[in-house]
Amino acid sequence: MAFLTIQPLWVSGTVLIAATLLAMAATVLVRRRVASERVRINNEVAGFTFATIGVLYAVLLAFAVIIVWEKFSTADTVAVQEAGAVATLYRLANGIGGDPGAALDESLTRYGKTAIAEDWPAMERGRSSETVTRALNVTYAALLTFTPTDGRGTALLTEALRQLDRLTESRRTRLVLASGAVPGVLWFVLLGGAVLTIGFTLFFGTESTRAHAMMTGSLAFLIFSALLVIVVIDRPFTGPVKVQPDALAIVLQDVGNKTVP
Numbered sequence: 001m002a003f004l005t006i007q008p009l010w011v012s013g014t015v016l017i018a019a020t021l022l023a024m025a026a027t028v029l030v031r032r033r034v035a036s037e038r039v040r041i042n043n044e045v046a047g048f049t050f051a052t053i054g055v056l057y058a059v060l061l062a063f064a065v066i067i068v069w070e071k072f073s074t075a076d077t078v079a080v081q082e083a084g085a086v087a088t089l090y091r092l093a094n095g096i097g098g099d100p101g102a103a104l105d106e107s108l109t110r111y112g113k114t115a116i117a118e119d120w121p122a123m124e125r126g127r128s129s130e131t132v133t134r135a136l137n138v139t140y141a142a143l144l145t146f147t148p149t150d151g152r153g154t155a156l157l158t159e160a161l162r163q164l165d166r167l168t169e170s171r172r173t174r175l176v177l178a179s180g181a182v183p184g185v186l187w188f189v190l191l192g193g194a195v196l197t198i199g200f201t202l203f204f205g206t207e208s209t210r211a212h213a214m215m216t217g218s219l220a221f222l223i224f225s226a227l228l229v230i231v232v233i234d235r236p237f238t239g240p241v242k243v244q245p246d247a248l249a250i251v252l253q254d255v256g257n258k259t260v261p
Contacts, residue, residue, distance in 0.1 A: 005180075005231055005239045012232065016224045023198050023220035027213040030202045050200050057193040061226050064182060064190060068234050071181040075174055075236035076243045082170035083247035085163045086112055089139075090255055092160045096153075100146035104160070107139040112252045115171075116245045123178035123237035136171070140164060174243075180235045190230070194223050 086108055093104040111132065118129035143164060148154040182190075198220050206212040232241045 005235050007239070009232070009240050012228055016221070016228050019224045020217050020221045024213040024217040026199075027202055027216045028209060031209045031212065047204075050204075053197055053200060057197045057223075060189065060193060061223070064186065064230050065226055068181050068230050071177055072233045072236045072243070075177045078170040078173045078177075079243050079245065080247045082167055082174070083251045085167035085170065086248065087251045087254075088163045089160060089167070090251070092156055092163065095156050096146050096160070100142065103142035103145060104139065107135065107142040109252065109255065111135040111139050112248050116249060116252075119171075119175075120237060120245050123175065124235075124242075126179045126235070126238075128175045128178075132171075136168060174237070178235065178237045182230060182234050190227060194227060198223065 089108055090105065093101045093108065095101070096104065114129065114132045114135045119132045122129045143157070143160055146153070146157055146160075148157050198216065201216045201219060204212070206215075232239060236243045
């Protein structure tokens with residue numbers, strides 16, 4: 001599954017079409033070896049069994065799709081929250097002023113650039129960047145050099161620490177989500193259920209082999225399409241459909257233009 005995740009969409013689409021054609025070919029092969037009259041007498045009983053299998057697998061498949069979509073949406077949200085915390089810290093650095101404010105401003109810029117250049121590529125491999133971790137530590141150190149002397153300074157330091165904690169939490173969350181949400185055992189059940197559900201349709205008796213193959217192909221296409229969605233977005237920072245560091249890049253661009261959103 002990890003192999004398909006990093007492939008272009010046309011590769012995954014080719015696998016989808018190939019699997020659908022294979023299911024249709026299997027239908028034709030079974031019909032040539034087994035007469036429809038031999039299996040047609042079991043259609044009524046097989047229909048009830050297939051309905052039970054279909055419902056159970058549909059629930060499991062829908063559950064998996066919802067889970068990976070929620071994780072993908074969460075990954076996008078925390079990336080935006082991280083950028084928002086950086087933007088707020090830039091504002092607070094202007095309020096702090098002096099050497100502590102300049103140090104905080106510089107460390108935030110370094111953090112943002114290294115996060116884009118190193119953290120995102122590392123997350124594609126399910127890892128994190130030590131350079132970004134060190135840049136975050138430097139940001140904390142720069143902020144803690146500020147010693148407030150009045151209520152205003154104390155309020156600035158308190159809010160800056162809160163935003164920096166928010167930034168750290170957002171980064172930690174996206175690093176955790178980068179490894180994927182679907183465990184190996186669930187992949188085994190999903191793939192096994194797909195084979196079982198599609199294979200069960202091969203032994204229904206119909207008058208037309210062509211119609212039988214088309215029905216099996218349609219079911220296979222729907223099932224494999226749902227599996228493709230799960231594969232593509234299971235790792236939200238990997239592959240052709242992924243969360244990009246656009247929000248953080250916009251903040252850095254605006255800072256370079258001396259305007260923070």
